[in-house]
Amino acid sequence: MSLLSVHNLTVHFGGVAAVDDVSFDLRAGEILGLIGPNGSGKTTVLNLLSGFLAPRSGRVRMGDDDITGLSANRLAQRGALRMFQMTRVFSRMSAFDNLLTAGLARGVSERESQRRAEALVDELTLGPVQFLDAGQLSGGQRKLLEFGMCFIEPPRVAMLDEPFAAVHPVMREVMAAFIRKRHAQGSTFLLVSHDMPIIVDLCQRAVCMNAGKVIAAGDIHAVLKDHEVIEAYLGETPDGDAVPSLELTDSPREQP
Amino acid sequence: MTARRQLWSDRLRFDMGAALAICAALALVPLFVSGPYALGIILVSIYFAIIALGWNLLAGYTGQFSLAPAAFAMIGGYTTALLGHYLHVPLALGIPAAIVSAALFGWVLGKLVLNLSGPYLSLTTLAFAEIARVVIGNSHEFTRGDQGMHVATLTQSRIGYYYIFLGTLVAVLVLLYGLLRGRLGRFMMAVRDDPVGASSRGIDVVRIKMIAFCVSCALCGLAGSLYGTFSQLVSPELGLLQQTGLVLSMVVIGGMSSLTGALLGALLVYLSSEWLRGFGDVQIIVFALLVILFARYLPGGLWGLAARLLQRGRA
Amino acid sequence: MLFACLRPLAALSIATLFALPALAAEPILIGVSLTQSPPGSVVQGTQVKDGMEIVKDLVNAKGGVIGRPLKLVYEDNQGIPEKGRAAVEKLITSDKVVALAGGHQSSVCLAEIEVAHRYKVPYVNTNCWSDEVRKRGYPEVFNTSPYNTLVSSSMATTLATMGVKRVVAFAENTDYGIGQAKLTGEILKQKAPQIDYKYETLDRTSKDFTAAILPLRANPPDVIVLSMLPPAAYLVMNQIYEQGLAPSSKTILYDGSSLADYPDFWQNVKEAGKYMLSFALYHPQMKQTPLATEIAAEYKKRTGNEVNRLVLQAADSLELVIQGLQAAKSTEPDTLLKAMQAMKFDSLRGVSNFSTAAGYGFQQWLDIPFVIYELTAEKQPIAQTVVIQAPGQKFDPSKIVRPAK
């Protein structure tokens, strides 16, 4: 059953359709990959879904209710959480306070937030830095911190924008593990990335965008074999045999 | 390496403790100092301290760099004065009325600058402050213009007034402490550090900003109103830009985003500016130099310095 | 921790407490609160201080008052009422001055007399024209300063005798300016209802008044009255001149704040000052005591400027305190007060006694001598101005010189 359903979403930037009649479903409990080359409109879709942009037309439904054009904080209250490519943490509060604040913001009691924050700090291996100001953390640590802030109260859907970009492999692993674990516990993810190995590794289904349009959607492997998708990534392909598969790139776990 | 536990609640408690210690010290001053003049000076510096704390809540904790604190003190003072003069409202109502009206104007200003940031916000608040002052200063029929208005007084006893101000200061500190240690305080700081991040975590940024504006301006209004009853006079000069500059330098010298910082700054800056009278007519020149040097060479202010030293001492 | 914060605080407050009263020994202290830095009128403050210093030095040279030297304690009030209030309180409670003098800006005076009244310390008003200062009826407040009623009524009489039809007044947005302009209007209603009189308030901090002047060009009035102080007054004059409004064969300027003897007057107005009628409180033709001439000479020596009314007013207000002390033979504030109320004050500009009638005249030196003269040439020294109304004489319109067509 679909948790988040997107119908004919369209938004224009100065005449250009950045997102053009995009529709897809996000099923409860799945990890859906939103892929596509740079500038294909992935992040714009995320901005639309997380309330930082109002669509020109189209609808977004979460469960049974229409959430089109709701403000970011309303959506967050309803459990649609978003993570940024450029991390957004509260730089002049300690990491621990960041988690605590995120909990309070989601309506969790102070004592309970405290408890969960402590748990998350361990899970995310932030222990050593938990009392440093978030501004002093490394990029990777901030991403982990954002994970924590999203999951201090389990979201209905977590939208991750390029979570693995420019992150130390070890951190990547911690994140990936975190995502798998939460997924196993039934969390739903919308994962924006152009890092194929991770997508293949984590997602069951994927939606591929190019130039603001959805060019393919469905089972991840099917999508990645789709000609349009391959062209979108590799430009024109030599017709005939040996269509290069995007899956052949090695997955992060084999990296040193 | 494991940093020592330094959570917001700890920092705030420490901060509040220091602030209350200063208040305790102030409470003892009348035992050694009895001259109405000396008490008067400390009393006026407490007036500035309240404004500084109010402004600090807005600028230091919520990141809304307003340039109108003095104007709101003036608005508060005039509310009490006008009510008393035209409707013979007793101070018991006049002072709360000042708080309310200042809060209301604060709300208006907040709405006005809701979507502005950085210098836009600063200059719009500055414009607002100047409008308020020009209108009050030029409405002779209504406000008696630059001559100012006479205000009733709570008590003729200087000691009495001293403790009224000190009591108010403590009350304000307690209020701010309660506000800052809870959700609101954290949300304010979240808005300051990253408005976008804050809203994406589920914080209603607009609401938080408005609350910050109302509370901050209300405090300034309260200060202005009390002060009017003390000096039995309110004049447009209460809202001069220079007054705002004074408040800002107090907070910056004392230390932004800190209760003790604002309090300490207000006391030291005002007391020293009085003490500088010894320098005769170069008083203001010396004062200006001090302000520049402090701001330039003491980032984080006195409290920042003190805190850092104390940390080192502990660790 | 606690002490870390306490030490500087205690140090300061104790410094403020003990450092200052240390002075109050054998000399007689007199407090002077005036404007020594902006935004107030530092120009006035400086002249008042000059006048007082001269008198003090002369007196001390002659062995002081009742065997004790005089000492003046100055406080800068920046022309801000609130600062004035604080300054006077400091002077009274911390410096323990026996009397106060020097007030020269109505809004500040009004704040200061409240304190003087509360502590029952004599306060001599040097140059606050607003009638309100008198109307409060405080027994501690003595006024050797001119007062709006005096100026306005004399101006009204003048306008009436000149037989003019239309008069426009430019008043600065202060208690002095607006007070004077209104009062003139009221008196005119009784004395000469046929005169069409209106006044415009101008913001004294603004620099371009052309917009207020232009509308007059279509149909210039016979007289433009200025109830403004420098520097705004100078700008208004210059801009009136620029617009060719006055001086003209039809319209002349009439200054109601004794502008012409400010040291910087001519440098600032140049040709715009020619043909201006001026209500003035000092003219060499006035009868003066030897002391006055002595002061005039001394002022010239010290500053290189001709003496002016503000210097003399300052001298007068200090003189009043001195004579009070001599009469009282004591520095006890209340004895001093009684003495000052009882005595005849013989000032630099003639003997005077203070009226006790409530209202604008309360403890006011009512018959302050004044003249009305016309400046008939650029850079004209006061001595050579054309006196239209000599002290105590009638106003003689026939003497008015007008520019040719």
Add this chain to the structure above:
Amino acid sequence: MLALDLLANGLIYGCFYALMAVGLAMIFGVLKVVNFAHGEFFMIGAYTYVLVSLKLGVPPWLALPGAAIAGALLGWLVERLLMRPLYAGYASWGFMKDEYAVVVTFGLSLLLINLVDKIVGPYSFRGPPLIDVGRFALGPVMLTGQKAIAAVIAIALMIALALFIKRSVWGLQIQAVAQNRLGASLAGIDATRTTSLIFIVSGMLAALSGALLAPLVNPSPDIGAFPAVKSYVIVVLGGMGSIWGAMIAALILGVSEAFFSVYVSYDYRDAFGLFILVAVLLLRPQGLLGEKGREV
């Protein structure tokens, strides 16, 4: 008739306002901070002009560049001694730049006003006119030589500035730094040197406007308050950092002030510009021209 008068006078003062404000606008554009001492740059310029010409007897036309140099010097000093911390070592200072700038420049303005008050004295001086043409009628409009020549020079300076910013290498560098400090420095532009250049130009323009107006506004130590507030209004009205916006806004302000004070009220004249400001900000927060100031 009256309307024409008002329009002409308004436009003339508009030009003066523009000259006062552009400097502030440039500093805004680059540092995004309020310079509270801008009015004192004006004051220093006016005093240099008046004192050099009156006391030293230097001909006004030479005193004018003298004022410009004084302003440039002051601007350079301010940047060098007070403003550097704002962007040198950004990380530690970045978050407190607003308050630091305001407080430091507030102190500076207090200092300058009172220094001049003590050294030169409180009396106001009327600067000597640049040309000895008294009042003359230009059609229905009355002018004085000084007013006319000052307006002409103001316009000339505006055009010169515009060309400087658009054409010269330095101008382009200034634009680059204003748009993106980091980017510019990555592109090999010395952002620090550019900033101090901006302060020099800004100080110079403010000082020049002071000198040009000295014969019209009779400078006294606190003269700075009037150009300062006007400039704040104009800069926000025109859009932070937009020099063109500032120029247009200045003309609008000059004219509308003139009409407002005649047809509405003289008393609230100085509040009026601020009212426009607030109104504009409500409709168009980024000002007339100028990049958006809204948060994401």
